[in-house]
Amino acid sequence: xxxxxxxxxxxxxxxxxxxxxxxxxxxxxxxxxxxxxxxxxxxxxxxxxxxxxxxxxxxxxxxxxxxxxxxxxxxxxxxxxxxxxxxxxxxxxxxxxxxxxxxxxxxxxxxxxxxxxxxxxxxxxxxxxxxxxxxxxxxxxxxxxxxxxxxxxxxxxxxxxxxxxxxxxxxxxxxxxxxxxxxxxxxxxxxxxxxxxxxxxxxxxxxxxxxxxxxxxxxxxxxxxxxxxxxxxxxxxxxxxxxxxxxxxxxxxxxxxxxxxxxxxxxxxxxxxxxxxxxxxxxxxxxxxxxxxxxxxxxxxxxxxxxxxxxxxxxxx
Amino acid sequence: xxxxxxxxxxxxxxxxxxxxxxxxxxxxxxxxxxxxxxxxxxxxxxxxxxxxxxxxxxxxxxxxxxxxxxxxxxxxxxxxxxxxxxxxxxxxxxxxxxxxxxxxxxxxxxxxxxxxxxxxxxxxxxxxxxxxxxxxxxxxxxxxxxxxxxxxxxxxxxxxxxxxxxxxxxxxxxxxxxxxxxxxxxxxxxxxxxxxxxxxxxxxxxxxxxxxxxxxxxxxxxxxxxxxxxxxxxxxxxxxxxxxxxxxxxxxxxxxxxxxxxxxxxxxxxxxxxxxxxxxxxxxxxxxxxxxxxxxxxxxxxxxxxxxxxxxxxxxx
Numbered sequence: 001x002x003x004x005x006x007x008x009x010x011x012x013x014x015x016x017x018x019x020x021x022x023x024x025x026x027x028x029x030x031x032x033x034x035x036x037x038x039x040x041x042x043x044x045x046x047x048x049x050x051x052x053x054x055x056x057x058x059x060x061x062x063x064x065x066x067x068x069x070x071x072x073x074x075x076x077x078x079x080x081x082x083x084x085x086x087x088x089x090x091x092x093x094x095x096x097x098x099x100x101x102x103x104x105x106x107x108x109x110x111x112x113x114x115x116x117x118x119x120x121x122x123x124x125x126x127x128x129x130x131x132x133x134x135x136x137x138x139x140x141x142x143x144x145x146x147x148x149x150x151x152x153x154x155x156x157x158x159x160x161x162x163x164x165x166x167x168x169x170x171x172x173x174x175x176x177x178x179x180x181x182x183x184x185x186x187x188x189x190x191x192x193x194x195x196x197x198x199x200x201x202x203x204x205x206x207x208x209x210x211x212x213x214x215x216x217x218x219x220x221x222x223x224x225x226x227x228x229x230x231x232x233x234x235x236x237x238x239x240x241x242x243x244x245x246x247x248x249x250x251x252x253x254x255x256x257x258x259x260x261x262x263x264x265x266x267x268x269x270x271x272x273x274x275x276x277x278x279x280x281x282x283x284x285x286x287x288x289x290x291x292x293x294x295x296x297x298x299x300x301x302x303x304x305x306x307x308x309x310x311x312x313x314x315x316x317x
Numbered sequence: 318x319x320x321x322x323x324x325x326x327x328x329x330x331x332x333x334x335x336x337x338x339x340x341x342x343x344x345x346x347x348x349x350x351x352x353x354x355x356x357x358x359x360x361x362x363x364x365x366x367x368x369x370x371x372x373x374x375x376x377x378x379x380x381x382x383x384x385x386x387x388x389x390x391x392x393x394x395x396x397x398x399x400x401x402x403x404x405x406x407x408x409x410x411x412x413x414x415x416x417x418x419x420x421x422x423x424x425x426x427x428x429x430x431x432x433x434x435x436x437x438x439x440x441x442x443x444x445x446x447x448x449x450x451x452x453x454x455x456x457x458x459x460x461x462x463x464x465x466x467x468x469x470x471x472x473x474x475x476x477x478x479x480x481x482x483x484x485x486x487x488x489x490x491x492x493x494x495x496x497x498x499x500x501x502x503x504x505x506x507x508x509x510x511x512x513x514x515x516x517x518x519x520x521x522x523x524x525x526x527x528x529x530x531x532x533x534x535x536x537x538x539x540x541x542x543x544x545x546x547x548x549x550x551x552x553x554x555x556x557x558x559x560x561x562x563x564x565x566x567x568x569x570x571x572x573x574x575x576x577x578x579x580x581x582x583x584x585x586x587x588x589x590x591x592x593x594x595x596x597x598x599x600x601x602x603x604x605x606x607x608x609x610x611x612x613x614x615x616x617x618x619x620x621x622x623x624x625x626x627x628x629x630x631x632x633x634x
Contacts, residue, residue, distance in 0.1 A: 131429070
């Protein structure tokens with residue numbers, strides 16, 4: 001029955017969500033990336049990051065969005081790279097990009113100044129902390145081709161690009177990890193129900209009816225990449241329902257782990273829930289003062305579990 | 318009756334939209350800014366820019382947004398500064414800032430490189446076109462204190478900060494201009510109707526009922542800054558209703574002009590509609606190839622009209 005449901009979700013995806021025109025090009029890029037790193041024996045993680053845009057009109061002026069700066073995903077990408085993974089970074093247009101979060105609140109022009117040499121423009125390094133070190137690391141990652149960025153804006157783009165990535169990464173078997181940190185909408189308006197033009201305020205108060213977004217995790221785990229190591233995220237505002245929801249997700253989708261967190265405390269506290277375990281990861285005050293990030297702990301926990309997962313699948317049973 | 322309506326809108330604003338905690342501090346900054354430039358005989362324009370965030374939950378995970386990169390507002394700010402205006406720039410957090418739009422699609426780290434001198438980091442000027450010239454202009458504007466940036470995210474913040482700015486700028490009489498380019502939501506959910514926690518997808522499809530946002534233009538024109546020169550914007554996706562809607566807005570609010578534009582063609586075509594006139598502003602192919610911007614024409618049209626407006630009010634009748 002789960003198999004049946006997964007297939008029907010896949011069908012819904014094709015029918016109700018417009019396929020982005022560039023999905024085949026992106027799939028080719030991802031495929032080459034997976035082959036290159038797979039043959040080098042490297043593990044590959046697909047990280048999703050940022051919120052999804054859900055249009056209310058076909059010629060879109062208004063849309064529903066989910067809060068997400070992309071900080072969790074972009075920061076995690078850096079720690080996965082440090083752990084030797086190759087990273088496909090599927091992220092919301094203009095959300096945070098790896099190695100840029102220290103500078104996200106800064107106006108570029110405030111950090112530049114005329115250099116001493118003729119018409120040179122140089123960075124004021126007081127304004128961009130650690131830029132020297134960060135830039136070197138960024139350039140090294142880029143030169144070694146370890147990071148493949150893929151952008152999305154709308155929910156449709158996200159869903160189809162995630163499917164494409166899963167179909168590509170399934171060739172890596174258990175060496176592929178999915179780290180689904182994006183804040184994906186649970187609701188959408190099908191293209192057939194959407195007005196073409198901007199909704200007019202002269203028509204009075206607005207009633208919006210939204211349908212449930214198909215649970216993409218189901219075909220991903222069952223059909224598209226059944227041997228991969230799959231991590232989903234659960235963000236709640238109400239702590240009392242968090243662990244229950246995480247466990248229910250694991251029972252429903254049968255994937256490997258849920259990273260559970262609460263909106264207000266997400267930077268300092270998460271619980272990594274697996275079918276058999278539950279690990280609280282906490283930043284101490286001391287760690288916070290030293291600018292340790294919770295993502296370092298999350299990634300460390302999961303890369304460890306991933307290694308174990310691979311050895312169990314590859315080894316003689 | 319219009320007076321009555323304006324007062325009731327003002328009341329609704331206080332009751333149904335939370336006052337941001339920093340509004341008094343911002344008001345003080347704007348007040349000092351207006352006094353400084355007013356006493357120097359300078360005209361002051363309040364530009365609003367970017368979309369507004371409308372929360373669906375008090376602890377907000379989901380929100381409604383309006384499409385706007387902030388390009389129109391930020392680009393216009395530069396032309397107003399070039400025309401000798403002092404500018405208060407009321408803009409959505411992370412939307413485009415004056416002098417940065419040439420670089421908005423570029424990852425900062427891709428544009429930097431190690432300099433020849435020890436640990437210097439310099440700009441690769443091929444990656445940041447015209448940065449030398451743009452940076453000089455930006456620094457000059459900053460040094461002369463001609464630009465006061467004020468950020469908002471939510472609709473509530475926008476409404477209260479706009480009211481504060483109007484109450485401040487009314488002291489400048491006709492020398493104040495309001496250039497309301499922000500993409501403001503027509504709909505919202507009152508705090509009293511909002512769930513505290515994240516809406517659960519397990520409850521099934523989502524029905525959202527939104528109320529009409531009070532038409533803030535009404536008290537702005539009638540009560541808060543009755544002698545100012547006020548420009549509103551009208552964006553539609555359907556060209557056939559555009560001019561009608563612009564004229565209706567002028568009849569309703571009795572302000573000075575509407576800049577009317579259509580989503581698909583907004584970068585090359587607008588109509589400036591006043592009670593007596595309607596001027597089409599069009600970018601020719603030749604101008605487009607020379608990177609002329611439509612905002613240069615809009616600002617030129619309106620600063621001309623503003624000068625005339627001031628002379629009519631100040632001169633003997």
